[in-house]
Amino acid sequence: GAGVSQSPSNKVTEKGKDVELRCDPISGHTALYWYRQSLGQGLEFLIYFQGNSAPDKSGLPSDRFSAERTGGSVSTLTIQRTQQEDSAVYLCASSPSGSTGELFFGEGSRLTVL
Amino acid sequence: EDKVVQSPLSLVVHEGDTVTLNCSYEVTNFRSLLWYKQEKKAPTFLFMLTSSGIEKKSGRLSSILDKKELFSILNITATQTGDSAVYLCAVDANAGKSTFGDGTTLTVKP
Numbered sequence: 069g070a071g072v073s074q075s076p077s078n079k080v081t082e083k084g085k086d087v088e089l090r091c092d093p094i095s096g097h098t099a100l101y102w103y104r105q106s107l108g109q110g111l112e113f114l115i116y117f118q119g120n121s122a123p124d125k126s127g128l129p130s131d132r133f134s135a136e137r138t139g140g141s142v143s144t145l146t147i148q149r150t151q152q153e154d155s156a157v158y159l160c161a162s163s164p165s166g167s168t169g170e171l172f173f174g175e176g177s178r179l180t181v182l
Numbered sequence: 183e184d185k186v187v188q189s190p191l192s193l194v195v196h197e198g199d200t201v202t203l204n205c206s207y208e209v210t211n212f213r214s215l216l217w218y219k220q221e222k223k224a225p226t227f228l229f230m231l232t233s234s235g236i237e238k239k240s241g242r243l244s245s246i247l248d249k250k251e252l253f254s255i256l257n258i259t260a261t262q263t264g265d266s267a268v269y270l271c272a273v274d275a276n277a278g279k280s281t282f283g284d285g286t287t288l289t290v291k292p
Binding site: 072101103108109110111112113116124126127157159169170171172173174175176 | 188230272279280281
C-alpha cells in the first residue's frame with residue numbers, strides 16, 4: 069500500500085483478555101517502530117525492528133507485551149492479560165533504513181480496556 | 183535517560199498571529215531533531231534538523247536548532263485555523279529510536 073496500514077483502528081476489550089494489533093509498513097522500509105500514545109501525552113517508544121537484526125525491546129512496559137515481525141514486513145504487537153492502563157493509541161511507523169530521518173506513521177489502533 | 187521537553191503544553195491564538203514553540207532536550211549521542219504535526223491520528227513530518235544555526239523553512243513554518251544550548255524552536259507566522267494541531271518534537275539519539283516530547287497543542291481561533 070501507499071502508506072503504513074494498521075488494524076484494527078479501534079478495539080474495545082475486557083480486562084484480562086489478550087489483543088493483537090497489526091501493522092503493515094510501507095513496502096521496502098526496513099525499519100519498523102511501535103509507539104504508544106496515552107491521552108494528552110507524547111509518544112512512548114515500545115519496540116524497534118531493523119532488518120534482520122534483533123529487535124530493540126527496551127521500551128516494552130512489561131512482559132505482557134510482545135511483538136514480532138514476520139518476513140521483514142508485517143508486524144504484530146500482542147498484549148496479554150490486558151489492564152485498564154493499557155488503554156491508549158498504539159502507533160506504528162516505518163522508515164526506509166532506520167539510520168536517521170523521518171518516520172512514516174500509520175493512523176494508529178485505539179485500544180480501550182474496560 | 184533521554185529526555186525531550188516541549189513548551190508551552192498548549193497555546194491559543196487568533197488567526198494571523200505568530201507563534202513560537204519550544205523544544206529542549208537532554209540526550210546522549212544526538213543525531214537529529216525532528217518536528218511532526220499531529221492533527222487527528224498519524225503524525226506527519228515537518229522538519230529534520232541536524233546542524234546548529236541553519237534554518238529550515240517551509241511556507242509559513244520555520245525551525246532552527248541550537249546544539250550548544252540543546253533546544254529547537256518551531257515558528258509559525260500568519261497562523262491559520264488549519265494550523266490547529268499537536269506539534270511533536272522528537273530527538274533521534276539512539277540508532278533510530280526517537281524520543282518524543284509531550285507535544286504542544288496549538289489552537290488557532292478565527
